[in-house]
Amino acid sequence: xxxxxxxxxxxxxxxxxxxxxxxxxxxxxxxxxxxxxxxxxxxxxxxxxxxxxxxxxxxxxxxxxxxxxxxxxxxxxxxxxxxxxxxxxxxxxxxxxxxxxxxxxxxxxxxxxxxxxxxxxxxxxxxxxxxxxxxxxxxxxxxxxxxxxxxxxxxxxxxxxxxxxxxxxxxxxxxxxxxxxxxxxxxxxxxxxxxxxxxxxxxxxxxxxxxxxxxxxxxxxxxxxxxxxxxxxxxxxxxxxxxxxxxxxxxxx
Numbered sequence: 397x398x399x400x401x402x403x404x405x406x407x408x409x410x411x412x413x414x415x416x417x418x419x420x421x422x423x424x425x426x427x428x429x430x431x432x433x434x435x436x437x438x439x440x441x442x443x444x445x446x447x448x449x450x451x452x453x454x455x456x457x458x459x460x461x462x463x464x465x466x467x468x469x470x471x472x473x474x475x476x477x478x479x480x481x482x483x484x485x486x487x488x489x490x491x492x493x494x495x496x497x498x499x500x501x502x503x504x505x506x507x508x509x510x511x512x513x514x515x516x517x518x519x520x521x522x523x524x525x526x527x528x529x530x531x532x533x534x535x536x537x538x539x540x541x542x543x544x545x546x547x548x549x550x551x552x553x554x555x556x557x558x559x560x561x562x563x564x565x566x567x568x569x570x571x572x573x574x575x576x577x578x579x580x581x582x583x584x585x586x587x588x589x590x591x592x593x594x595x596x597x598x599x600x601x602x603x604x605x606x607x608x609x610x611x612x613x614x615x616x617x618x619x620x621x622x623x624x625x626x627x628x629x630x631x632x633x634x635x636x637x638x639x640x641x642x643x644x645x646x647x648x649x
Contacts, residue, residue, distance in 0.1 A: 438494035441486065456486070459493045467517070474521050476529035478536035485528040488520050545569055570597075571608040587621065588628035594621055 439452035460479070469475040479485050495516070499509045531537045545568040570578075575595065578584040584597035594612075595602045601612040601621045612618055 437497045438490060441483075441490075456490055456493065460489055463489075463493075463517075467521075469521065474525065476524055476532055478529060478532050479524060481536050481538070482524075482528040485524055488523065492517060492520055568611045568613070569605070569608055570602070575602070575609045587625055591624075591628065596625070 439449075439456075441449070441452075444452055457480075460475070464470065464475055476482075476485075479489065492513075496513055499505060499513055502509075529536070575584060575597070578597055579586075579595070584595045584602070586592040587594040587596070593604055595609065598611075601618050602609040603612055604610075612621070
């Protein structure tokens with residue numbers, strides 16, 4: 397092996413020597429991210445609180461800022477300025493960040509995985525514009541949370557498949573299957589034998605609605621239905637009485 401000699405104007409003891417450069421030397425890779433690091437990469441926003449939540453949020457904001465500048469997302473506002481006001485978009489960007497950190501911190505980085513990541517990144521940005529913030533071009537618009545009525549409707553579930561109907565808890569909507577189960581069980585009755593578009597159930601009147609039955613909460617409508625129910629009950633009783641008298645008359649003859 398031939399040594400390399402370096403002359404130096406500053407040297408006073410003759411030429412300086414250093415070992416030759418080794419060819420083909422492999423540069424050490426970055427160590428793989430530890431499991432607890434990856435957990436920090438993908439925060440559970442519902443579980444975090446206090447300083448941990450603040451630190452995770454600062455990390456996401458810094459990363460989204462980098463993403464915005466690196467991938468020219470300012471062009472045509474590819475990343476909505478109100479992304480931080482869309483919880484679903486926050487979750488998607490958090491997952492995108494965690495995935496990238498996993499790929500780039502892997503002991504064996506994969507170009508194919510990086511390509512997949514870029515394809516998913518473009519889909520996420522498209523979803524940001526067309527799904528999450530489609531109505532925010534003129535300014536952010538808050539989404540409406542699930543109403544109590546809708547949550548109760550979901551809670552009822554497909555009663556025809558789940559077996560016994562759910563207990564009554566003041567729900568304002570019942571599916572058709574749920575109400576049918578109540579009618580069969582004697583817990584709901586029609587307005588009359590001939591008028592079946594209104595039902596009496598859970599001390600309220602119910603009217604047919606799209607996909608099921610809706611509780612009638614208007615006092616005037618409920619009072620009118622009470623009046624008709626009483627009238628129809630008297631008419632039904634009169635018809636039944638006349639039928640019994642006719643049957644009795646045929647028996648006497």
